Amino acid sequence: xxxxxxxxxxxxxxxxxTHIRRRPSFMGFVLFLTALVLNIALQGPGSFFSVRSFNNxxxxxxxxxxxxxxxxxxxxxxxxxxxxxxxxxxxNVVTIMTTQEWGxxxxxxxxxxxxxxxxxxVILWVMVSIFRLPDLLASFALMYAIRGxxxxxxxxxxxxxxxxxxxxxxxxxxxIFPGALVALVLVLLVWLYLRRTxxxxxxxxxxxxxxxxxxxxxxxxxxxxxxxxxxxFVTGIAGVCITLMTASGDxxxxxxxxxxxxxxxxxxxxxxxxWGSLACAFFGGGFLILIQSSVYFLFNxxxxxxxxxxxxxxxxxxxxxxxxxxxxxxxxITVKGQRETLRLNIEKKYMxxxxxxxxx
Numbered sequence: 001x002x003x004x005x006x007x008x009x010x011x012x013x014x015x016x017x018t019h020i021r022r023r024p025s026f027m028g029f030v031l032f033l034t035a036l037v038l039n040i041a042l043q044g045p046g047s048f049f050s051v052r053s054f055n056n057x058x059x060x061x062x063x064x065x066x067x068x069x070x071x072x073x074x075x076x077x078x079x080x081x082x083x084x085x086x087x088x089x090x091x092n093v094v095t096i097m098t099t100q101e102w103g104x105x106x107x108x109x110x111x112x113x114x115x116x117x118x119x120x121x122v123i124l125w126v127m128v129s130i131f132r133l134p135d136l137l138a139s140f141a142l143m144y145a146i147r148g149x150x151x152x153x154x155x156x157x158x159x160x161x162x163x164x165x166x167x168x169x170x171x172x173x174x175x176i177f178p179g180a181l182v183a184l185v186l187v188l189l190v191w192l193y194l195r196r197t198x199x200x201x202x203x204x205x206x207x208x209x210x211x212x213x214x215x216x217x218x219x220x221x222x223x224x225x226x227x228x229x230x231x232x233f234v235t236g237i238a239g240v241c242i243t244l245m246t247a248s249g250d251x252x253x254x255x256x257x258x259x260x261x262x263x264x265x266x267x268x269x270x271x272x273x274x275w276g277s278l279a280c281a282f283f284g285g286g287f288l289i290l291i292q293s294s295v296y297f298l299f300n301x302x303x304x305x306x307x308x309x310x311x312x313x314x315x316x317x318x319x320x321x322x323x324x325x326x327x328x329x330x331x332x333i334t335v336k337g338q339r340e341t342l343r344l345n346i347e348k349k350y351m352x353x354x355x356x357x358x359x360x
Contacts, residue, residue, distance in 0.1 A: 024269045024270065024275055024276040024277060024280055025268065025269050025276070025277060025279040025280045025283055026269065026334070027268075027269050027330060027331045027334040028267060028268030028269040028270075028279075028280050028283035028284050028287065028331065029279075029283050031267065031268075031283070031284075031287045031327050031330070031331070032268075032283040032284075032286045032287045032290070035286070035287050035290035035291050035294060036286075036290055038290070038294045039290045039293050039294045039297070042294055042297040042298055042301060043293075043297050051172055051175065051176060054178065055170075055171070055172045055178040055180075057289075057293070058178035058180040058181050058184075059169065059170050059178065059179075059180045059245055060245070061289045062180040062181065062183060062184050062238075062241055063088065063238040063239075063241040063242045063245065063254070064238075064254075064257060064260075064261075064285065064288075064289065065184060065282070065285045065286070065289065066183065066184060066187055066234055066235075066237055066238035066241065067084050067085070067088065067234070067235055067238045067254075067257055067261050068261045068264045068265060068281050068282070068284065068285035069187060069188075069191070069234060069278055069281050069282065069285070070084065070230070070231040070234035070235050070238070070261075071084060071231070071261040071262060071264075071265055071281065072265050072268075072270050072276070072277075072278050072280065072281030073191075073203070073227050073230050073231055073234075073278070074227055074228070074231050075207070075262075075265055075270050075271065075276070075281075076203050076204060076207050076227070076270070076276060076277075077203050077206055077207050077223060077224050077227035078206055078207040078208075078210060078220075078224070079128055079129075079135045079224060079227070080135050080136065080139065080262060081121075081124055081135070081139045081228075081231065081258070082136065082139045082140060082143060082258035082259060082262065083120070083124070083139045083140070083142045083143035083146055083258055084139075084231070084235055084257065084258050084261055085143075085254045085255050085256060085257035085258040085260075085261075086143050086146045086147045086150065086254075086255055086258070087117050087120050087121075087146060087232075087235050087239070088117075088235060088238055088239045088242055088253065088254040088257065089146075089147070089150045089239075089250065089251055089252060089253045089254055089255065090113075090116050090117065090120065090146050090149065090150050090239070091113035091114065091116055091117050091235065091236050091238075091239020091240065091242075091243070092113070092239050092242055092243050092246075092249050092250060092251075092253055093150045093153045093154040093249045093250075093251050094109075094112055094113045094116045094153065095109045095110050095112070095113035095239070095240060095243050095249070096109070096154065096158070096159035096160075096161075096243065096248065096249030097153050097154055097159070097249065098112050098113075099159075100159055106161065106162060106165055110240045110243070113236060113239055113240060113243070114232075114233065114236025114237065114239070114240065115236070116236070117232045117233075117235040117236035117239060118229060118232035118233060118236060119232075120142065120146060120232065121228040121229060121231055121232030121235070122225075122228065122229075122232070123142065124138060124139055124142055124228065125224060125225055125228040127142070128224070129220070129221045129224045129225065130221070139258075143258065147251070147252075147255070150251035150252075151251045151252075153251070154249050154250075154251045155251075156251075157248060157249060157250040157251070158248065158249055159248050159249040160247055160248055161243060161244060161247040161248070165244055166244060166247045168244070169241065169244035169245060170244070170245065180241065180245075183237050183238075183240075183241050186237070187234050187237060188278075190230075190233075191230075191278055194230065199223065199226050202218045202223045203223055203226075203227060205218055205223075206218060206220045206223045206224065207275075208275075242254060260288065261285075263284075263288065263324060263328060264281065264284040264285040264287070264288045265280065265281045265284055265285075266284065266328055266331065266332070267284040267287055267288070267324065267327045267328050267331050268280035268281055268282070268283045268284020268285070268287065268331070269283075269284070269331055269334070270284065284331075287324075287327060288324060291320050291323050291324060291327075292320050295316055295319050295320040295323070296316065298319075299311050299315070299316060
């Protein structure tokens, strides 16, 4: 962080803006900030910044934001997993059923649920990195296998969670800090540590070009294994959060999240090829969350102004998804321009260096 501050300290405001605009997360940040301002305007500053409102926002959406971060790590390593949604359901049903059927403590049931998500990640890693199956096809097939396993374990929604655990997640700590944010902070701290290790550097090399990374002495299989393990761990944490939020088990919960996590990462500026960061995934996930919330409050406002107006949930989803689609197009165009600008700058520096060498 300090080297970034030192680098920007001698630049003008225009140069600083140009530097920030070239960051992969720039467009995702702009969309996130726009959605945030829109949400505050529709909901009202007093309501949005109230402890109750912010806590409810975190409780409901932290699990989704966690799996977006997990998907982001996979994209940086050059692969993906659309079965991540059903893996959340697997964690949910395993946690509930092991606690109820085996009579073990709830915390141990959560650990077993997280292990289940990591085992699913290992299976997909073997299919993608060892057997070289297309990641989209492999994760699509695994999605149906995990869904069947979840329904076999729990045929229908059932189970419960002790009130003490339910309150720990759903109520703010000390009446101020949302308890749900503890899981998000934990995941981000783990990533900040990993980012400083060789894995944090190698993941970009593997994502950009596995062959070149292998020639440089980096094992793409090992790096992708580490990425899948982190993804499994974070998915397990998200599954535990959903279990605490709903206080029950549901074998079909969060199924559509697989594709939505990809959309969130892309709208935040994260793409294949070692381009982007978890900041892209965070801003993209936040944009999707806030747009859904903004559309909800927009239609509530319209219903109050026009009492005879009848709006179904179809229109909620249609408007929200249309905005997200426009955000995707904007980010894709922006990222394409950023990568082209980066390529031209590299070529320009190379040509200048070559001319200096030839002159000498």
